[in-house]
Every structure is written in C-alpha cells, then in structure tokens.
Amino acid sequence: MTLPGVREREGDLVDVDGRRMRVRVEGEGPPLLLLNGLTRPLESWEPVTRALTGRTVVSFDAPGVGSSPTPRLPLSMSALARLAVSVLDAVGLDDADVLGFSHGGAVAQQLAVDAPERVRRLVLVSTSCGIGATPADQGALRGLLPRPAAHPWPWPDSVGTLWRILAISCWSSIPFLGAIRVPTLVVCGARDRMVPATNSALLARRIPGARLVVLPAGHDLQRAGQAGSLVEIVEPFLAGRVLREPRLVSA
Template identity: 30%
Template sequence: MEEIGGRTLRIATWRLDEQSDHPPVLFFNGIGANIEAVAPLAQTLTERGFIMFDMPGVGESPDPVVPYNPFTISWTASKLLDKLGIDQVDVMGISWGGGIAQHFAMQHANRTRRLVLIATSAGMLMMPGSPKALTKMANPRRYVDADYMIKNFETLYGEGLGKTSGKKGHMSLLKPPSPRGYMYQLICMLGWTSAPALPFLLQKPTLIMMGDEDAIVPLANGKFLSMLIPNNELVVMKGGGHLFLLSHKEECVKSIRGFLATAEHDDEDEDTAEAA
C-alpha cells in the first residue's frame, strides 16, 4: 500500500531493483480487474521491470472518496513513477486500461517511450460489442458470483478463452471490486474519447493488439485506432476473444517482445546517428 497523490493504492512491482537495459513497463488493467489477473504477464517478461496498481476500489485498493477521470488517474500514475524514481516507461493497457494508457501517453509524452494497446478502443467513439455480451459485462454480478462468471464466460469474453481449460484458473485470480470502485471506473470514461487527439498528440510508436472474435471490443475498433495513430502496428490474434492476452499468451508475449526490441534497436540507431 502506498500513498500516491492523495490516494492510497495497492502497488505491485517486479524486478525494479535488477539491472536492465530496458525501461520498465507501466500497465493499466481492465475494468474491475486486480493485479493478480495480469501478474502472469509480468512474471513472463523477465527482462523488464513491471509496474501495476489496483484502481481505487478494485483489488486491495481502498474505495475512492471522490470520482476520478483519465486526467487525474494519469497524473496519479506519474506521481507513482516519481516515487519509484523512474523517468520513462513503456506503457501498456488492456480494455478499459487501454483508454487510460492512451491518455497517459498523450498527457505524459515525455515519460512514455512506446505504447502497447490490447483489446481496446478510442473510447466513446467506438464500435460496440454484441448486446448480449455488453449486458453481462455491465452486470457487477460477474465479479461477485464465480458460478455466474463461469456460466457466461463465452458470452463475456468470446470463444478465444471460453473454450479453453484455463477459465477456472483465471477466475481464481479475480477478486470482486467494491460496488463504488466498479461504479467509479464506469463513470471515469463516460464521454471520453481519444479520437480527435490521437493524430496530433500521440506520436509514440504503438502496437495495437486485437482479437478477431472479441465480442466486447470488436476488431473494428483496433482498425479505427490504427487509422488515427500515425506510427503503429496492428496485430490480430486469430480466434482471440476479449482475453486473448491469456488464451494466446505465447503469441502475445512474442509480439510484445518483438515490438519493444525493434523500438530499442531503432533508438540505438538514432543515438549512433546523432553521435556521428
């Protein structure tokens, strides 16, 4: 637990005390999801430091006293980096957290080296998912009732994970958010869109990862982001539902590593050219 910008947040870090040639990753999670849900990814990227926190009212972070928005939560994340003594990060975000990741990358461009957007959209101006999936997505019962989550898993997250044996294992990683925490996360993004700003304010190389069977954030949203972001690469996970980061873990890690490694190689070439 750390006091960050007037908020008490549960923070998780990996390998920040180890020597590395790579900047650490700052990861923004999906709505209602706690640190443990993405911990397997942090544990797999052993060559990098990794930073993540439970949003207010999610996981072990206490309930928020007042609502927050993308600007204030990005500012809080920047204050966390200050506290950790980190100047620059590679920013990643999944689903709801992908919107926050976009906002952070524009609000704190000097702290963002590269951006990875996973199963996300431009916010309000998005192609909606299937009504059946969104109805269940909006039901907080999915975080309170494990049987409900398992029963409706394919509807919620697409067949990319719904048909795998790993869904019960994923459920064991989730802790229900508080009603206020869940509500404030929903309120946070109301009316928000990155679309008008992306062509002008997001100049960082960006990897966009989407699943072609995502019932919650359809592939069209990734294609829309790709049209707006000047320097991007779009990777589509075949047969991937909303949680392809788990169901297609090896493919995802390979794409992320390749993208970040290429970016680092380009940085070295720029440094060499400047020295010459």
C-alpha cells in the same frame, strides 16, 4: 528492482499522490508499466508477467479496484492518467514502456498525450477510443464482472466499478489520437465481442505510425493460454525489433 515498502510479489499499499494504492514492482530490466482492465486487480497480469523476460514490471490496483480504496467521487480519465504518472514517480522511474488492457488501454492513450515524456513505447490491447467506438455485443457485457470460480481475485467494488464506467462513458480519444507521437502497437482479438476489432483498427489508423496486430482470439488476451501469444508480439516491439507474426489472422 524493489521499492521500500512494496513487497515484490504481493504488492503493498503505498502513498501515491496523496492516495493509498496497491503497487507491485517485480523483475529487472527496462521498465514496463501495466494498466489494468475495468474490474481487474494487478493479479490479472500474472500470466503476462510470467511470460515476460528481462523487464522491471510495475503494476497497480487503480482506485476502487482490488486492494486500492475507492475514491469518494469519480476520477476522470485525465486524473487516472495522472495517477499512472504518479505511480512512476513513487517507484522512482522517469519513464517506462506502457501497456494498457481494455479500460487500461484508454488510460494509456490519455497518458501518452498528456505526458509523452514519460512514455517510451505504447501498447494498446483490446481497447477503444471511448465515445465513438463500435459498441460491445450485448451478450458479452456479462463478462465485465469476473466469475468467482474463474479467478482468485478480490471481488471488485461496485462503486469503484461504477466510477470507472462513468469516466470512460464521457471520454473520447478521437480528438487527440493524431497527437500521440510515441511508437505504438495496437493488439486485439479477431473474435473480441467486448471491444470489437474494428475499434483497434480505428486506433491504428488515427495514431501516426501505429502498427496493428490481430490475433485469433477473443477479448481476454491477458489470460493463460493467450498471454504467451501476446508477449511474443509485444516483446520484440518494445525492443525495437521487427515484429514476427506467429498465429496471426491479419495485421
């Protein structure tokens, strides 16, 4: 699937609800919308997208991340969820499976309750409820910013990063988790110091019918070496099949 004006591999800046945003569409098959972590551009999904098969994958740089311009004022989590819906509109999709990582998982929760008709199935990876969550290990907070030698990504805009931190710091999904009715899979790493696994357990308890899978890993389930294990769990869930449990600590 290709969108006029969007280069399949690089992505391109397109108009999304009056904003210029970098969007990438690649592959063929049922659509999957990916929502990035706090400072991460769409390139961060490449280990995951390489492991996926038979999917039209839609990813984008949120405002203030990667190549999408930083807004003059911060956007709320509801506004970020509306932008995700607008991305689906821009690429001509009525609905999609949605996978959100870390900060993107919080946006995905908001999206699932605000626009459930646009979400087929929901996957929440290494994420939390916002206010009310078990906090990060202080030493792990250094991982919020990418190491230039580790990733060939654009350095995140400091104002854009601040806006996204402000958005989630005054937001909580606890009041509405019980209203999420789409099939939901929650995945985390047992050794996650950034978003401790207790946060995923809380989400799985509060979202009706949600399934929890805990992998023997840390926070970054997107990275090469972990993405394959993540996809092994995600693909059968999105296909509606019974989940296999390879290399799991608990579920």
